[in-house]
Amino acid sequence: MAAIPVSRQAVQVARVPPPPGRLEQFERVWRQLRRNRLSLLGSMIVVTLVMIALAAPFLGLANPVKLNIAQRFLAPGAGHWFGTDQLGRDVLSRVVFGARVSLMTSISTMVLAALPGVLLGIGAGVSAAWLSSVTMRLMDLLMSFPPLLLAVAVAAALGTGTRSIMIALAVVYLPRIVRVTRGIALSVVAQEYLVAAQALGSPRWRLVLRTVLPNCLSVVVVQLSLYFAEVLLAEAALSFLGLGEPPPTPTWGNILQDSQKYIRNAPWIAVFPGCAIALSVLGLNLFGDAVRDAMDPRLRT
């Protein structure tokens, strides 16, 4: 296998900003960020979407699962901004409530993949050569399956449902996170201030906890925000295939799955959930790219 991380973001994060003086660094990043309106726009999109999802029950929306056959296939208009679906349910309300499931699944997936992933990655970066090598070969093995197929395989073994989507996607992203984190940890370990601290006799665990970990985290978090965007897309694809939460509970993916049959007469059922997915992924990408560029001016394009 080519020893190069899989995604476009990973390709560019192999290097790490000059670390010490973290407060100083934070200020520099913050200044850069404020200047960059795109990152602001990105984070605003993400925050707004999360808030709408959280506040969904209090927004006075129609019940997303209540049937109303008399009002089926209504085109978008004053009463129903996004129209109604084949069972007369309000599409706007289904998209908003779908955000809760889709975002929640993606966030849980990221936690499930990132906690062990970051620990393993830092572990592999600072541990003995053979241990690091064993870990990385295992991760290589996981990465030699095409991503979506690995997720499908795991879902086949575990059965469908939100839980298996989360586990499946966590298995897909774990090796990617481990690989990126290890790369970052390795370059932090090679820094002179770390060699100096070691020479002064700081115990190893303390170096790892107080120096390596915090210096890695800032870079890792940016990478995670970009992976989050990918997870969101993958979650939508899996639930579009019918592997996720079963109906009537709406998710962005399963609304789109339902909408397929009616695209001839009611295309609006398909249009809006996709816009919601694209908008949130766009927000995360804008945010992640901008923060990455701000943290390392050398990478700016």
Add this chain to the structure above:
Amino acid sequence: MPPLLRHILTRLVALVPMLLALSIASFALVHVIPGDPALVMLGGEGTPQQVAELRQQLGLNRPLHVRYWEWLTRVVHGDLGESLYNKTRVTDELVWRFPTTLALVGLSLLISVGIGVPAGLISAVRRDTWIDHGARLLTLISLSMPSFWLGLMLIILFSLKLNLVPIVGYTSVVNDFWSGLRFLILPSCALGTYLTALLARLVRSSVLEVLGHEYIRTARAKGLREQVVLFRHALRNALIPAVTVLGINLGILLGGSAVIETLFVLPGVGQLVITALYNRDLPVIQGLILYISVLYVLINLAVDILYTYLDPRLRLG
């Protein structure tokens, strides 16, 4: 021994444990999952007698390593197992479904390279003009859309509203190449858009990086025409990272083809994976996962060798 040849041989040797590990992982998928595989395949609803029969048929009563060895022997001989659902052999299914998937992925790749590389190059050359800004905006949007949703939108626009492209009545590209290809245009666009944007973005940044190098200044100082500088000196060097990214992302295309084939009802390998998943047809899933991941590993190996060939620095290192 020439370094390139030695490099290829080393990679081939390293392939052996990788393939073994892949086969163990695919085998484990069915046989080490929690619970009784026979019960899982029957959807947890079989009578005890049905379960016993299926266990017998799958050979579940014998030790694990014996079963693995038998399975591996059959796989090496080209027998990937048999569907529980309709008794067809996985290998036969692959033979007639593969051309469709190959054509779909190939066409997507062609679109990605054909549009992504020139777009990236133009964006870099016309840096910070409205062309560049427009291209980057389009890239960002393309990277944010789910491929299957884009597919749905393309169907609505080009098939239902404008009536330009047919969506029902696909005949395999093997039987009638040009007719089959017409049905693959929309799916390929939907599948290829993400990679197109990825390439455009990558080519843009790597051309910009290359253009900053001294040898470009030297080439210009020599009085070479700008086109020669761009194509022979800049683009050629800038394409090296693009080749890697392309190889790695073939996995995304292979996986994505499953979703796109399901959406467009194309009888490809990916659709078979998803159908098998709905039917809990574990032997089929197992065979296909092994087949596709071996393919993926081989493609990556080929890309790696190509990469070493393109970049002489790696040969010496």
